[in-house]
Amino acid sequence: MICTSSKQLNFAEFITQYxxxxxxxxxxxxxxxxxxxxxxxxxxxxxxxxIYSAFQMNEPHHHHQNLVGTFRCAT
Known part of the structure; x- marks a missing residue:
């Protein structure tokens, strides 16, 4: 974290500006x-x-996904 201002701000000033x-x-x-x-x-x-991988692996009907869509592995 880097302090970007030496002036103390109150909450109202912070909300107004940022x-x-x-x-x-x-x-x-x-x-x-x-x-x-x-x-x-x-x-x-x-x-x-x-976290994303854990959620994907714990889905009830786990499917492999790619950028095109969902597919099932051939068995």
Whole structure:
């Protein structure tokens, strides 16, 4: 996290200026840039991929999916 401003903001100022921008958070009156980078981004991607795979494997009617559609493996 990188502090992007030295001025303390209150909640109303934060919402007015950054309300629609999910890249920033207000923490103890300080504006923080919440963009993931480097190692943190890689870890988050790995965790998301593992969660996705776990959900896919635990579906009641598990089908293999690709970008074109759903197909069943030939037996």
């Amino acid at each position: 309300g629609d921008n999910t890249s920033y958070e207000l923490i103890d009156g300080e504006l923080r840039d919440m963009q993931p980078n480097g190692v943190y981004e890689a870890v988050a991607g790995s965790i998301a991929g593992r």
